[in-house]
Amino acid sequence: MDNQHLKLVSEQNRKRLLEIICSANAGHTGGDLSCLNVLTVLYFHTLNLSKDNLKDENRDRFILSKGHCVEALFVTLEAKGILKKEVLDTLGKFDSPLAGHPTINVPGIEVNSGALGHGLPIGVGMAIAAKMDSKSWKTFVLMGDGEQGEGSIYEAAMAGHQYKLDNLVAIIDRNHLQISGNTEDVMAIDNIHDRWTAFGWDVIQMNGDDIDDIVRTFDSIDYNNGKPHLIVSNTTKGLGVSFMENVAKWHHGVPSAEQYAVAIEDIEKRIAKVKEEMK
Numbered sequence: 254m255d256n257q258h259l260k261l262v263s264e265q266n267r268k269r270l271l272e273i274i275c276s277a278n279a280g281h282t283g284g285d286l287s288c289l290n291v292l293t294v295l296y297f298h299t300l301n302l303s304k305d306n307l308k309d310e311n312r313d314r315f316i317l318s319k320g321h322c323v324e325a326l327f328v329t330l331e332a333k334g335i336l337k338k339e340v341l342d343t344l345g346k347f348d349s350p351l352a353g354h355p356t357i358n359v360p361g362i363e364v365n366s367g368a369l370g371h372g373l374p375i376g377v378g379m380a381i382a383a384k385m386d387s388k389s390w391k392t393f394v395l396m397g398d399g400e401q402g403e404g405s406i407y408e409a410a411m412a413g414h415q416y417k418l419d420n421l422v423a424i425i426d427r428n429h430l431q432i433s434g435n436t437e438d439v440m441a442i443d444n445i446h447d448r449w450t451a452f453g454w455d456v457i458q459m460n461g462d463d464i465d466d467i468v469r470t471f472d473s474i475d476y477n478n479g480k481p482h483l484i485v486s487n488t489t490k491g492l493g494v495s496f497m498e499n500v501a502k503w504h505h506g507v508p509s510a511e512q513y514a515v516a517i518e519d520i521e522k523r524i525a526k527v528k529e530e531m532k
Contacts, residue, residue, distance in 0.1 A: 396423060427487045
């Protein structure tokens with residue numbers, strides 16, 4: 254899929270995301286929006302993963318370690334044809350198979366996740382398994398920047414270097430805001446590059462708000478350099494909804510009817526613009 258189509262899918266997913274959050278009356282809206290572009294590129298450009306190979310041992314693996322942003326993953330799986338629309342429409346309803354975090358009873362989800370700090374250790378185990386079996390599939394783990402206060406992440410970082418896991422890609426959604434405020438006020442991590450380089454990782458900076466740069470970055474990964482890869486995805490919390498952008502209170506929140514109308518109007522304008530550019 255070319256970059257213009259990726260931009261279109263991302264905006265369509267953004268619209269659907271707000272729809273399901275409002276219907277469910279719950280959602281981690283700000284963080285969903287900040288990582289949505291990355292999820293779109295992963296699922297529609299990078300990952301060897303489709304509705305037809307979910308049980309194939311050679312499929313790539315993806316773990317949403319920041320599992321509270323599962324709504325973004327759900328709309329991506331729906332757009333990919335893995336999760337049915339009628340199932341996603343049940344989010345927040347009684348007896349729905351969908352929960353507020355990823356669970357393995359949902360097609361396309363590899364592990365139960367959302368207990369922060371657990372995703373990367375699991376990803377390290379998966380990457381080691383692929384190495385042991387001489388398999389070429391890759392493992393991708395998306396973490397939050399507020400999640401970086403968890404000590405288990407750094408144990409996993411050491412193991413990733415020890416076992417030369419160049420088949421492992423970790424991504425930090427660097428939107429600078431966590432539930433209790435700015436990350437630098439809560440638990441400063443602005444030395445991400447130096448910290449992870451010291452752990453022996455291949456560290457790459459990326460503009461996670463820009464589809465073109467996301468594609469370039471994922472395409473540039475050297476899977477034969479003997480190092481695990483960390484992508485620092487610099488993003489905007491609440492991306493694409495003007496009144497949510499860089500506002501900490503939208504870590505979790507549901508737009509009012511009036512706010513929803515404003516947000517959808519802006520997204521539909523961008524969708525129309527992308528379609529026009531594609532002609």
